[in-house]
Amino acid sequence: MESRGGGSQILMLGLCVGAIYAAYITQGVVQENVSTRKYGEKGERFEHLTFLQLAQSVVCLFWSLLMLQVWPNTKGSQAPAAAYLKASLSNAIGPACGIVALKYISYPAQVLAKSSKMIPVMFMGALVYGVQYSLSEYLSTFLVAGGVSMFALFKSSKKVASKLSSPNAPLGYTLCFLNLGLDGFTNAAQDSITKKYPGTNAWHIMYAMNLWGSIYMSIYMFGLPGGGGWEAVKFMQHHPVAAWDIMLFCLCGAVGQNFIFLTISRFGALTNTTITTTRKFVSILVSSIWNGNHLSLQQWAGVIMVFTGLMYQIYLKWRKRSAHKKTVVESEKKRE
Numbered sequence: 001m002e003s004r005g006g007g008s009q010i011l012m013l014g015l016c017v018g019a020i021y022a023a024y025i026t027q028g029v030v031q032e033n034v035s036t037r038k039y040g041e042k043g044e045r046f047e048h049l050t051f052l053q054l055a056q057s058v059v060c061l062f063w064s065l066l067m068l069q070v071w072p073n074t075k076g077s078q079a080p081a082a083a084y085l086k087a088s089l090s091n092a093i094g095p096a097c098g099i100v101a102l103k104y105i106s107y108p109a110q111v112l113a114k115s116s117k118m119i120p121v122m123f124m125g126a127l128v129y130g131v132q133y134s135l136s137e138y139l140s141t142f143l144v145a146g147g148v149s150m151f152a153l154f155k156s157s158k159k160v161a162s163k164l165s166s167p168n169a170p171l172g173y174t175l176c177f178l179n180l181g182l183d184g185f186t187n188a189a190q191d192s193i194t195k196k197y198p199g200t201n202a203w204h205i206m207y208a209m210n211l212w213g214s215i216y217m218s219i220y221m222f223g224l225p226g227g228g229g230w231e232a233v234k235f236m237q238h239h240p241v242a243a244w245d246i247m248l249f250c251l252c253g254a255v256g257q258n259f260i261f262l263t264i265s266r267f268g269a270l271t272n273t274t275i276t277t278t279r280k281f282v283s284i285l286v287s288s289i290w291n292g293n294h295l296s297l298q299q300w301a302g303v304i305m306v307f308t309g310l311m312y313q314i315y316l317k318w319r320k321r322s323a324h325k326k327t328v329v330e331s332e333k334k335r336e
Contacts, residue, residue, distance in 0.1 A: 013267060019259040021279050027252035028107060028283045030245055032291055035102035036163040039239040045165055046235055046242050048228035049103065052249060053096040054217035057210045059250035060257055064207035067258065071203065079197035081208050087189035088212030094182030096217070097175040103165040105172030106293055108284045109151060112306055113176035115280055116148050118313060120180060136316055143309030151302030202261035270321065274314050281307045 034046055101110050122133060122141050152169065190209075194200055221229030236243035263272045284303055287293050295303070 009266075013263075013271075016259050016263040016267070017275050020256060020263070020275055021282065023252045023256035023259065024276075024279055025283050025286055027249055027256065028111070029286060029290055030249045030252065031099070032102065032107040032287060032293075034242065034245050034249065035099075035107075035165070036291075037242075037245075039235075039242050044235070044239070046232070046239075047103075047165065048221075048232040048235070049099045050096045050217070051221060051229065051232035052099050052246060053092065054214065054221050054229070055246050056250045056253040057092070057213035057217055059247075060206060060254045061210040061214055063254040063258065064203050064210060067203040068207060077197055077199045078204050079193050079200045079208070081211065083193050083197070084205075084208040084212055087186050087193065088209045089216055090182040090189070091186045091209055092213040092216045094179045094186060097182070098179035101172045101175040101179070103172070104168040104175070106164065107287045107291070108293055108295060108299075108303070109169075109172065110176055111280050111284055111287075112148050112151050112303065113173050114179060115277070115306055115310060116144050117180050117183065118310075119145055120177070120184065134316075137313070140309040140313040140316065143305050143312065147302040147305030147307075147309065149302070150305065151299050154296050154298040154302070202265055206257060206261060270314070270317055273317075277307070277310050277314060 031052070034052065035049055036045075038045055098110065098114060101113075105113075118141055122131075122137070126133065152173065190205060193205070218229075221227040221232070236246065260272060260276070263275065281303070288295055
């Protein structure tokens with residue numbers, strides 16, 4: 001019975017890994033394609049990239065409603081929709097900044113910049129809260145910071161730069177780091193909600209976040225001057241291929257979110273972090289081969305430094321968790 005249960009767990013983990021890889025690697029290719037492609041005979045670009053965030057929120061909203069019908073949560077009290085007001089606002093703005101960054105920097109540069117989330121977290125922890133980190137943790141952070149810096153210092157090929165709508169590395173990296181900061185706030189707010197309302201499940205969080213996200217982005221895109229929502233709709237009407245690209249982007253996001261939540265609920269956040277981190281490296285590799293974003297040897301060295309640092313950090317977390325489990329087991333044996 002145990003081996004059968006263990007086998008089903010391995011199959012489930014394999015399904016989650018495969019689905020997350022397939023969804024987000026495909027989404028990365030499509031996202032880069034939408035941001036760099038010239039549509040139609042006139043070679044028009046899809047300039048209103050924030051529309052991608054709105055479209056994805058709407059699709060993920062309906063996806064989460066479907067999941068709640070299939071797997072309704074009957075345990076404990078749910079968090080009220082109003083609890084997600086702040087978290088969903090930062091969750092709407094942050095990813096939108098990351099998407100818009102693709103106007104100014106290449107997709108591999110965006111992925112690397114967004115992979116350096118640990119740097120501001122450790123910096124704020126040490127500076128503001130007086131958290132003391134180990135030498136190993138500082139080493140992993142140094143590798144990530146050094147890798148991102150090395151990648152940014154060496155320019156991409158002219159072919160890669162020519163694909164960008166408005167090449168501007170400082171602005172692109174600034175938008176990515178703003179994305180990271182807002183993501184940090186979103187994660188902290190979501191943790192606070194789940195602690196206060198332990199009965200809240202992943203699908204309910206996905207539903208509430210995307211509900212408010214859809215409202216926020218709709219107000220921005222269609223209610224404010226310069227939002228560009230109507231222009232985006234007209235562009236898709238003139239270029240149906242762009243509409244299909246955007247729909248594929250949204251579906252990949254919905255499937256990816258679905259299996260990320262499933263992974264966290266079944267195997268924990270650390271397993272999910274390991275999967276998504278390795279996926280980012282594969283995304284850069286696919287982007288380099290598929291879309292011709294050929295990186296220099298120095299830039300590949302920077303990529304390897306970043307993911308060596310990230311994987312070392314994950315190893316440290318696994319080791320820490322294993323040591324904690326061992327301590328708990330030993331203490332229970334002593335009690336017996």
